[in-house]
Amino acid sequence: MQNPIFVMTLTAMLGVLIGKVKLGRFSLETSGALFVGLVVGAVGYSVPEAFFNFTLTLFVVAVGLLASGDMLNVIRRYGLKFALLGGFITFVGALVTYVLALMFRGGASPHLIGGTYTGALTSSPGLAAALEATNNNPDVTVGHSIAYPFGVLAVILFVQLIPMVFRIDVDREREEFKATLAAMRDGQGEAAGGYKNAFSMVAFGLCIVAGYLLGGIKVPLGGKLSISLGATGGGLIAALVLGSMIKSGPFDMRMDPKVLGAVRSLGLSYFLAIVGINAGAEVVEVLKVHGVLLVLIGFFAALAAEVAAFLLARYGWRMNWILIAGAICGGMTSTPGLGAAIDATKTEDVAVGYGATYPVALLGMVIFTSMLHMLLE
Secondary structure (H helix, E strand, O other): OOOHHHHHHHHHHHHHHHHOOOEOOEOOHHHHHHHHHHHHHHOOOOOOHHHHHHHHHHHHHHHHHHHHHHHHHHHHHHHHHHHHHHHHHHHHHHHHHHHHHHHOOOOOOHHHHHHHHHHHOOOHHHHHHHHHHOOOOHHHHHHHHHHHHHHHHHHHHHHHHHHHHOOOOHHHHHHHHHHHHHHHHHHOOOOOOOOOEOOOHHHHHHHHHHHHHHHOOOEEEEOOEEEOOHHHHHHHHHHHHHHHHOOOOOOOOOEOHHHHHHHHHHHHHHHHHHHHHHHHHHHHHHHHHHOOHHHHHHHHHHHHHHHHHHHHHHHHOOOOHHHHHHHHHHHOOOHHHHHHHHHHHOOOOHHHHHHHHHHHHHHHHHHHHHHHHHHHO
């Protein structure tokens, strides 16, 4: 059982089966692969990083192409609100983490608690900024590692439970959003296009290559700090932009939604399984040393940021739940959360909100992470 393909396939398969089990109206769906992966990782298995990157890329590019048709219209209408949400979520998460760090100074080192901020918001660029701000303090990495899977859990539970708690009719929200998109297309004189090819490796490959090139661009922020979109942001934004622009020729991005949906599901199942497998061993070790304090801090910081953003977007701006779900996952820079949001809403349209919020959230993560650890010094 040391073959990584066997391990991650078995994990993904069992996870998806468990995810279909319903407790009332709640089910884990594809996210079940994450939790089976945590168990598999805890007993000693791991998967090479290359599989993580490849499956992540398949998922985000497929999602981006599926949601690309109406991206420009949505950005025109909600662009500023998406940007504000990205900054707001990262600010609230940092603020809550700082308050909790002050409250529990005796239970763990401030930097250990501060590290849970980037883990709870599942941000690798944030982790890099935290290490830079603390001269590579190892406590930061430990805090990030323990909070990461529970930050993922927080956003998965959020997109599943919020409609139940606030009595949101997801089917109605989805239909209303589709009607809004149709009205915006009519206003621009556009028609909902069909597709020429069931699947185009040339077009899909172009999105992958463009995404890696875009994600690798580093923007300096002063000193040794820099920011980049990474594989997730680069791949998703490349697919959204190219999919909305290229609709003819050898790079025609219009493909059969059923085929892209299958690629999306395959990539997401494997990706979540790998996340769980590679985090499982670390979770066990850190829990042995630090108990549940860091888990609770990371989980609460993530949940507080999500709920605050939801209240602002839903009751302050009267935004549709489909947009909110994607935007909050983008503000959390949470790729697993995007998968959970697609499962919960039964539409890839959430990816538009995710892609619009993600770049601003990355910048906010870097800025607020640096400020957080400076204050904790």
